[in-house]
Amino acid sequence: MRADPKGGGWYHRAVVYLLFLILLMPLAGTLLYSLATSWSATLLPSGLTLKWYVALWSEPRFLAAFGQSLLVCVGALLLSVVLILPLLFVVHYHFPRLDALMNVLILLPFAVPPVVSSVGLLQLYGSGPMAMVGTPWILIGCYFTIALPFMYRAITNNLQAINLRDLMDAAQLLGASTWQAALLVVLPNLRKGLMVALLLSFSFLFGEFVFANLLVGTRYETLQVYLNNMRNSSGHFNSALVISYFAFVLILTWVANRLNKDKT
């Protein structure tokens, strides 16, 4: 669909690079700031140093928050894999009509603003037999609902692409039990969708702030809550934190992509 390959190509490329530059600028600024000794009255920083990173990565409170974020996210994702995979399987294999209902249900966590649902959750789980507010458990449960739509949609697309019913039927006629068919034939073919869903949910959850702050706050500090609590400390230190966080998600995405590519 290129009308003028020569002139158009140059123009399109310029737009893309410009967009890329605009998106990259704040990140580059943050990176530079995190590496600067001091940067206040001059156009460029007065010197470069890694001391902010050293300070950050030797700060026990940061390491704890990082670990806790990781734990909550991984916990929530494990829970969603364990619950959603069988659910998807049942919906698509046995009750395809329920898919329409599920599509409405999975949007609910997004329909209610986080602040509103936080208040509801605080009411529900603040006291009584299921008092969980202030513990990581409520975050894991809450994050599960956020991951649900990502997981459900991505894996549904994958399921529709593999012709689930025929694969299951073929496996069963060849002597596989339902479990064997699901584990040996269906699951390996969902790897791609599952990977995409997990990555998407992970990067979203790893950066989640509202629920973490309102439901748990400093009692089980996650990375974003820690960042918020540090807002009055050195900007260089905070920049190092943001860049570290960003680099972590980037590396994770890259590794996951590599793993995904090699195996087909």
Place this chain on the structure above:
Amino acid sequence: MSYVSVRNLQKSYAGSPVFSQIDCQIERGEFITLLGPSGCGKSTLLRCIAGLTPVDSGQILLDGIDIVPQSPQKRGIGMVFQSYALFPNMTVEQNVAFGLRMQKVRGDESQARVREALQLVELNDFAARYPHQLSGGQCQRVALARSLVTRPRLLLLDEPLSALDARIRKHLREQIRAIQRELGLTTIFVTHDQEEALTLSDRIFLMNQGRIVQSGDAETLYTAPVDLFAAGFIGNYNLLDADSASRLLQRPVTGRLAIRPESITLGLHGELDAQVRSHSLLGNVIRYRVQVREVELVVDVLNRSPADLHADGQRVSVSIDPSALREVA
């Protein structure tokens, strides 16, 4: 007693019957085709025999034993699907070996049998490939090998050729028939394509609206359709209502009349005056639409020489072989 015997089989979805009172007998080693338009219940019948769809009532006897209560895993039935249903995460070899793996067949024996099955479909060189690296025809041959390797007691083919292009379809259908003959495998083939049914089958069960309308060999079905549906579905019969038929034959006819297009001869010195309305060249056959006594007839003429070609509007004459006339209900 027959090898496969279906007795009074009944199936309905949400209150409306898919088929009812299906009765049929299949002998050992026979190649049977279930032929019918889409929605006639033929695929559902096949899935019921495989055990993939539960039946409401009735019996399916395989070698004298009712298999209705058995799970699909226990029935020893192989099946090939229209969508191939190859496992995308496994190589050709692993796909074919899957059934043996489930039966816990020893490694070396399994390997030998996989090789033998791939040999049968001429795909030995493709053992290490993945399904996405194969063409549609190759995929279906792998699927065939996969269902044969477990030595099924009955082979079911659910429109296995429908997703393939014409040339491959023809080749594969001959290959399927040759393998079936070689192994003496009792086979049920489902299709909506009359040509496939006529060329492949020992016997054809013609189905419509959940009933077996007619069964018999290709010859019988083609030359002696039992009713209007059978005549309309197989061949390109001229179907005339009583009025037109009476006018054409100049004698009273009560029912509907079916005349095969190739049983009418077209020439210059025949019995009935006619005029060519239009013609189309189908290759070895020329299909004419001619007007005879205000009745339009389709006439197929073998395209042997330029003398067989008649221009539109030309006056010709036709002769109708009286023994080829069939009155149908």
